[in-house]
Amino acid sequence: MASTAEIQSGLAEILEEVAGVAPADATPEKSFTEDLDVDSLSMVEIATAVEDKFGVAIPDDELGGIKTVGDAISFIEKNQ
Amino acid sequence: MSDTRIQLTTGAPGAAVLGIGAYRPRRRVTNDELSQTMDTSDEWIQSRVGIAERRWAEPDETVVEMSVAAGGKALAASGLAPEDVDLVVVASASLPTMIPGAGPEVAHRLGIRRPGSYDLNAGCAGFCYALGAAADAIRTGSATHALVVGAEKLTDVTDLTDRSTAVIFADGAGAMVLGPTEDPGVGPVVWGSDGDQRDAIAIPTGEGAKLTMAGQAVYRWATTRLTDTLQQAMDRAGVTAADIDVFAPHQANLRIIELMAKRLGLGEDTVIARDVVQAGNTSSASVPLALSALLESGEAKSGDLALLLGYGAGLTFAGQVVRLP
Numbered sequence: 040m041a042s043t044a045e046i047q048s049g050l051a052e053i054l055e056e057v058a059g060v061a062p063a064d065a066t067p068e069k070s071f072t073e074d075l076d077v078d079s080l081s082m083v084e085i086a087t088a089v090e091d092k093f094g095v096a097i098p099d100d101e102l103g104g105i106k107t108v109g110d111a112i113s114f115i116e117k118n119q
Numbered sequence: 120m121s122d123t124r125i126q127l128t129t130g131a132p133g134a135a136v137l138g139i140g141a142y143r144p145r146r147r148v149t150n151d152e153l154s155q156t157m158d159t160s161d162e163w164i165q166s167r168v169g170i171a172e173r174r175w176a177e178p179d180e181t182v183v184e185m186s187v188a189a190g191g192k193a194l195a196a197s198g199l200a201p202e203d204v205d206l207v208v209v210a211s212a213s214l215p216t217m218i219p220g221a222g223p224e225v226a227h228r229l230g231i232r233r234p235g236s237y238d239l240n241a242g243c244a245g246f247c248y249a250l251g252a253a254a255d256a257i258r259t260g261s262a263t264h265a266l267v268v269g270a271e272k273l274t275d276v277t278d279l280t281d282r283s284t285a286v287i288f289a290d291g292a293g294a295m296v297l298g299p300t301e302d303p304g305v306g307p308v309v310w311g312s313d314g315d316q317r318d319a320i321a322i323p324t325g326e327g328a329k330l331t332m333a334g335q336a337v338y339r340w341a342t343t344r345l346t347d348t349l350q351q352a353m354d355r356a357g358v359t360a361a362d363i364d365v366f367a368p369h370q371a372n373l374r375i376i377e378l379m380a381k382r383l384g385l386g387e388d389t390v391i392a393r394d395v396v397q398a399g400n401t402s403s404a405s406v407p408l409a410l411s412a413l414l415e416s417g418e419a420k421s422g423d424l425a426l427l428l429g430y431g432a433g434l435t436f437a438g439q440v441v442r443l444p
């Protein structure tokens with residue numbers, strides 16, 4: 040099981056790879072769409088990359104509820 | 120009971136593409152034009168889907184008319200006479216009538232005499248399914264020369280006031296003529312379907328019912344589940360990503376095209392079809408339309424190896440490697 044810090048840095052790597060977000064910007068309070076300029080299709084790519092990396096399943100109807108980096112971290116923590 | 124054994128035929132060692140043709144409807148519709156009648160913008164459409172403009176057919180540009188135009192050009196490019204053709208398959212998901220089908224009429228209009236003819240509906244994968252079926256028919260001896268058409272008038276089945284679909288779907292037709300060869304020009308088709316996602320893209324029947332699509336679910340499926348199909352299409356044809364000169368997947372969304380190209384590890388000078396920018400999503404017409412644009416512009420050349428992929432409603436998918444005529 041990945042620790043919170045590992046999840047945060049793993050997610051930051053994915054965000055950089057998929058959407059070009061600088062890792063230092065990927066802090067828990069940031070909203071994907073409002074602050075990080077990640078659109079709904081990039082969210083789908085992030086979801087599939089998170090699924091591969093952390094072995095969790097993020098169905099489409101759950102994805103809509105993940106608004107911030109913090110939401111994603113806690114989703115992964117709960118479901119890994 | 121008769122014990123006479125049923126005899127089988129064998130056809131040619133392989134089938135090859137002999138000609139490609141396309142028909143683009145006259146009317147060009149830009150994103151700015153759409154922005155005048157619905158709450159959308161050039162910026163949104165270009166960044167999400169990559170479409171800059173599309174063609175919308177006018178009343179006289181029916182599925183059959185567009186098929187005849189594209190098929191006639193493919194025939195002319197092949198150098199064959201209509202009477203050489205003995206199989207006509209029309210792939211479409213937007214035929215105005217289920218019965219009669221379009222195939223026999225298209226054949227008749229082109230002067231093709233009494234060919235085997237049928238329509239095929241495999242959503243946006245239709246063209247690649249039809250190409251696979253026709254190439255196999257030539258190999259088994261059920262046909263010698265085949266005309267395969269992908270034609271759509273999606274504006275007939277799209278709610279043109281609904282921004283979630285109206286900005287995407289469009290009209291057009293593309294066609295290929297296939298014939299027998301020693302040296303195979305059409306690789307084995309790799310096809311399949313995921314029927315558990317049957318509701319993801321639908322054109323319900325009934326008065327006024329229009330096309331619906333669960334865009335994100337399809338996006339996820341297309342970007343994760345089809346890389347293997349593309350790899351299998353290359354493996355089964357005995358080629359590698361480095362051999363592919365042209366990558367021409369279904370033109371649904373530029374972002375899907377770019378992601379697939381990246382994951383495949385294609386060579387740096389592989390030409391990638393981006394006809395979606397000019398044509399929108401024309402479902403089963405998109406692959407031959409994209410190929411004909413690349414051949415016309417000179418970006419793709421005769422003899423190039425092209426990797427094709429169709430995917431869409433069903434959900435269905437089909438891919439194969441072909442050598443361009």
Ligand SMILES: CC(C)(COP(=O)(O)OP(=O)(O)OC[C@H]1O[C@@H](n2cnc3c(N)ncnc32)[C@H](O)[C@@H]1OP(=O)(O)O)[C@@H](O)C(=O)NCCC(=O)NCCS
Binds near residue numbers: 372400
């Ligand atoms: C269709 C597709 C482009 C839609 O993109 P999307 O990001 O999933 O779009 P969504 O429906 O989630 O909409 C995202 C936002 O843009 C808005 N939007 C939708 N269409 C819009 C348009 N034409 N113009 C402006 N905004 C639009 C939505 O209302 C939504 O706004 P909100 O977040 O404020 O609610 C995309 O899902 C896609 O290409 N999927 C694959 C389709 C495919 O490959 N089909 C192949 C088979 S034919």
